[in-house]
Amino acid sequence: MRMADLNLMAVFARVVEAGSFAEAARRLSTSRSAVSKAVARLEKDLGARLLNRTTRYLSLTEIGASVAEHCSRMVSEAEQVEQLADSLTVEPRGLLRVSASVAFGTLHVAPALAVFLARFPEIRIDLTITDRWVDLAEDGYDVAIRVTGEPPPNWVARKLAPVRRKLCATPGYFAQRGVPQSPADLVRHNCLDYTRSGEQGRWLFTGPEGGEISVPVNGPLHVDDDEALSQAVLGGLGLGLLPTFIIGKELQRGTLQAVLSEYIPVERHVYAMYLPTRHLPSKVRVFIDFLVAHVGSEPYWDREGAPRAEVSFKSGEGG
Numbered sequence: 001m002r003m004a005d006l007n008l009m010a011v012f013a014r015v016v017e018a019g020s021f022a023e024a025a026r027r028l029s030t031s032r033s034a035v036s037k038a039v040a041r042l043e044k045d046l047g048a049r050l051l052n053r054t055t056r057y058l059s060l061t062e063i064g065a066s067v068a069e070h071c072s073r074m075v076s077e078a079e080q081v082e083q084l085a086d087s088l089t090v091e092p093r094g095l096l097r098v099s100a101s102v103a104f105g106t107l108h109v110a111p112a113l114a115v116f117l118a119r120f121p122e123i124r125i126d127l128t129i130t131d132r133w134v135d136l137a138e139d140g141y142d143v144a145i146r147v148t149g150e151p152p153p154n155w156v157a158r159k160l161a162p163v164r165r166k167l168c169a170t171p172g173y174f175a176q177r178g179v180p181q182s183p184a185d186l187v188r189h190n191c192l193d194y195t196r197s198g199e200q201g202r203w204l205f206t207g208p209e210g211g212e213i214s215v216p217v218n219g220p221l222h223v224d225d226d227e228a229l230s231q232a233v234l235g236g237l238g239l240g241l242l243p244t245f246i247i248g249k250e251l252q253r254g255t256l257q258a259v260l261s262e263y264i265p266v267e268r269h270v271y272a273m274y275l276p277t278r279h280l281p282s283k284v285r286v287f288i289d290f291l292v293a294h295v296g297s298e299p300y301w302d303r304e305g306a307p308r309a310e311v312s313f314k315s316g317e318g319g
Contacts, residue, residue, distance in 0.1 A: 006074070008042040011035055012050065020058060092282045093122035100145040103226050103246055104270055105129045108295070109145060116290050120186040123283050136275050144273045144286050145291075147243075158288055161245065161299040163268040166258040168247060169239045174257060180239075183215045183263055189258035190238025191217035195224045203241065205263035213263065245270070248301030270295075 011028065015035060018024040025032045044052050050064035060068055100109045106129060113125060128134075134141055136155065144155075151157035173190075180186050183205045193200055200222065205213040219238050223229045230247050231241040234255065241264070250256040272288045274280070296303070 005042065005045055008045070009067075009071040010075050011038040013044050013068065013256055015039055015051075015058070016060065016068040016081075019145060025100070035260075052106065056253065083143045091122065092120045092243075092286045094281070094283055095124050095126060096143070096283045096287055097126045097128075097141045097143065098143045098287070099130060099134045099139070099141045099285045101147055102129055102131050103243075104147060105145060106227075108245060108301075109291070112291070112294050116287065119290070120283075120286060136273070139204075142274060145270065146273065147268055147270050149268045151271050156276050156293065157271040159272045160270040160272055160291055161295050162266045163270060164239050164244045164266055164302065166244055166247065166251065166256075167239055167241050167260050167264060167265050168251065168256040168258045169233060170236045171257055173236050173238065176265070180259055183213050183260060186215050186217050186239070189217075189219075191219040192229055192232055192240040193217065193219060193222045194229055194241060195222050196228065197241075203288045205260070206265045207263070241285050245299065245301050248299075 011024070014028055015021060015024040015292075018027055020034045021032045021039075025035045028035065039051060046067070048063045048067075049061050050067055052059045098109070105127070110127065110129075113127070117123065121212065128141070133146070134144055136144055145160070146299060147163055169266055177189060180189060182205070191203065201216060201218065203215050205215065205219050207213050207221065221229075221232055221237060223232065226242060226246055229240050230242050230250075232238070233242065233247075234250065239259075244251065247256055251258060272291055274288075294300075
């Protein structure tokens with residue numbers, strides 16, 4: 001049986017339901033002749049007469065009655081499939097599987113879920129916190145939230161926020177060791193190295209004219225986690241290059257102070273990514289819309305509270 005015959009079965013079910021070719025044609029928005037030919041073709045494919053036809057009425061043969069029962073059930077199931085698809089596409093509901101990077105997911109995605117789920121109570125979320133790049137199709141995720149300079153070309157990526165990095169330390173550290181006035185001054189400082197970014201022992205900056213400045217750095221700590229690095233910096237151990245989505249509050253409170261920001265360009269962004277599809281499920285759409293609104297056009301971690309001035313006193317000043 002060819003798959004196209006399913007359409008013929010649906011036409012036959014409508015004929016039986018309507019009681020005539022003419023009424024079935026009206027309900028199907030087609031001609032009486034097209035309906036009659038569809039039923040005749042189905043009979044030919046099945047090798048059995050399904051209808052007894054007279055000029056006044058139609059009646060089902062014995063096999064026609066059995067076939068009609070199955071065809072009617074098939075049409076009903078197809079309609080239920082359409083209704084289910086509509087409910088999952090139009091109405092935000094169902095299980096939403098989300099993968100988010102560790103730092104951003106922990107600090108900014110997870111805390112926002114209570115508000116989101118209160119707004120959309122028919123959605124359930126399965127959140128995986130990992131820095132591993134997942135395969136959306138193979139791993140079965142609806143959305144991946146990642147920090148990257150360039151999203152995969154085969155994914156749809158919606159930008160949530162720029163990743164602004166700050167070179168920062170505690171006021172106590174600057175008071176003791178002085179404030180670097182240029183990247184070259186960093187050779188005299190404890191520079192805490194994030195080992196998952198760039199070349200270890202060397203930091204790259206962008207000069208006033210756009211050229212690259214490469215600075216050898218040294219320090220007592222090398223670490224592969226931004227949050228762990230932020231704790232070391234907060235402890236007064238040295239200088240660290242950290243994203244403001246981790247240390248924004250500390251900068252606003254003044255517990256950390258930033259230097260040399262003019263040398264640090266925005267190279268990466270936070271993206272919410274999903275697979276391309278003609279019919280994006282509404283649970284995915286409303287979740288990403290919510291995150292965009294939650295973060296804001298200017299990320300809240302960069303704008304809450306009164307902005308703190310960049311540290312600018314001369315190197316060597318302080319106690």
